[in-house]
Amino acid sequence: MPKPKILISRRIPEEALARLKPHFQIEHYNKPTAIPRKLLLSRIKDKDGLLCILTEKVNEELLAAAPRLKAVATYSVGFDHVDVPACTRRGVIVTNTPGVLTETTADFAWTLLMAAARRVVEGDRFMRAGKYVGWDPMMMLGTDVHGKTLGIVGFGRIGQAVARRAQGFGMKVLYYDAQRIFPEVERQFGAAFRELGDLLRESDFVSLHCVLDQSTHHLIDERAFALMKRSAYLINAARGPIVDERALVKALKSGRIRGAGLDVYEAEPKMAAGLAKLPNVVLAPHLASASLETRLKMGLMAAQGLIDALIERKRPEHAVNPDVLEKAAA
Numbered sequence: 001m002p003k004p005k006i007l008i009s010r011r012i013p014e015e016a017l018a019r020l021k022p023h024f025q026i027e028h029y030n031k032p033t034a035i036p037r038k039l040l041l042s043r044i045k046d047k048d049g050l051l052c053i054l055t056e057k058v059n060e061e062l063l064a065a066a067p068r069l070k071a072v073a074t075y076s077v078g079f080d081h082v083d084v085p086a087c088t089r090r091g092v093i094v095t096n097t098p099g100v101l102t103e104t105t106a107d108f109a110w111t112l113l114m115a116a117a118r119r120v121v122e123g124d125r126f127m128r129a130g131k132y133v134g135w136d137p138m139m140m141l142g143t144d145v146h147g148k149t150l151g152i153v154g155f156g157r158i159g160q161a162v163a164r165r166a167q168g169f170g171m172k173v174l175y176y177d178a179q180r181i182f183p184e185v186e187r188q189f190g191a192a193f194r195e196l197g198d199l200l201r202e203s204d205f206v207s208l209h210c211v212l213d214q215s216t217h218h219l220i221d222e223r224a225f226a227l228m229k230r231s232a233y234l235i236n237a238a239r240g241p242i243v244d245e246r247a248l249v250k251a252l253k254s255g256r257i258r259g260a261g262l263d264v265y266e267a268e269p270k271m272a273a274g275l276a277k278l279p280n281v282v283l284a285p286h287l288a289s290a291s292l293e294t295r296l297k298m299g300l301m302a303a304q305g306l307i308d309a310l311i312e313r314k315r316p317e318h319a320v321n322p323d324v325l326e327k328a329a330a
């Protein structure tokens with residue numbers, strides 16, 4: 001039996017590649033930039049599997065170009081770039097990489113929060129520019145983090161990991177989620193439920209950890225900013241389109257909120273006009289899961305998804321549409 005063919009659309013850790021090599025004929029777009037769409041559509045034609053990242057839209061167009069495709073493993077926990085119902089209709093199993101990046105992502109949301117509140121990136125630029133002439137009681141004053149109120153929007157694995165860290169800072173933690181969690185779990189995290197409007201009104205820091213779907217697109221818009229405290233900060237290490245980025249620029253410029261820390265953008269890799277000029281925002285290039293350890297675990301997990309689906313022919317542990325296999329077996 002010839003080995004199944006897979007396409008890997010981006011450079012990945014050697015160890016993950018080594019895990020795949022014995023099982024598959026591999027075509028690898030081994031680059032640090034996105035595979036051109038046209039090339040992706042032509043290379044996917046004869047492939048049984050695809051290991052992709054979140055810059056590749058796995059939609060009807062791609063599926064129509066891939067008549068042999070049976071499995072898509074995305075090297076990410078988020079799968080808003082994948083049309084899962086379309087994959088299910090065509091019998092394509094989709095896997096993602098949950099769990100392994102939870103703590104790393106929570107660390108990074110905190111990195112953004114601290115950096116924005118205590119103006120550390122501004123301070124770094126200041127030092128490098130040789131502007132520091134000595135200690136000044138009124139220079140670059142930030143905002144205390146300890147003892148403040150943190151509002152977490154989306155209280156899944158990552159939101160909860162962010163809440164746990166807040167306990168060490170003696171913060172009051174509020175959360176909003178479409179689904180309220182059990183009271184004993186709320187107690188465990190020291191977190192109280194609020195409707196979104198109340199959370200926005202009461203929080204000193206609002207950190208986003210919900211998925212992107214129709215219900216969360218532009219969840220944070222001009223009206224939401226109008227509810228926030230003027231002294232508040234917005235942190236987004238989830239997905240860019242959850243925030244209306246133009247409204248955010250306006251809010252930061254006008255002092256409607258005090259600051260922001262962003263890891264994701266509405267139209268990545270682009271940013272809304274004016275955002276990069278603002279001093280009161282910390283900007284990162286989608287780094288939340290970017291530790292050596294975690295990116296390796298994600299790579300191995302994505303590889304295992306393809307091995308399970310195409311070689312072992314069993315349900316991958318992290319299938320987002322396992323019903324595909326049940327339908328095929330019926």
Ligand code: GLV
Pocket residue numbers: 054075076077078079101289
């Ligand atoms: C990164 O954004 C991910 O979804 O893993």
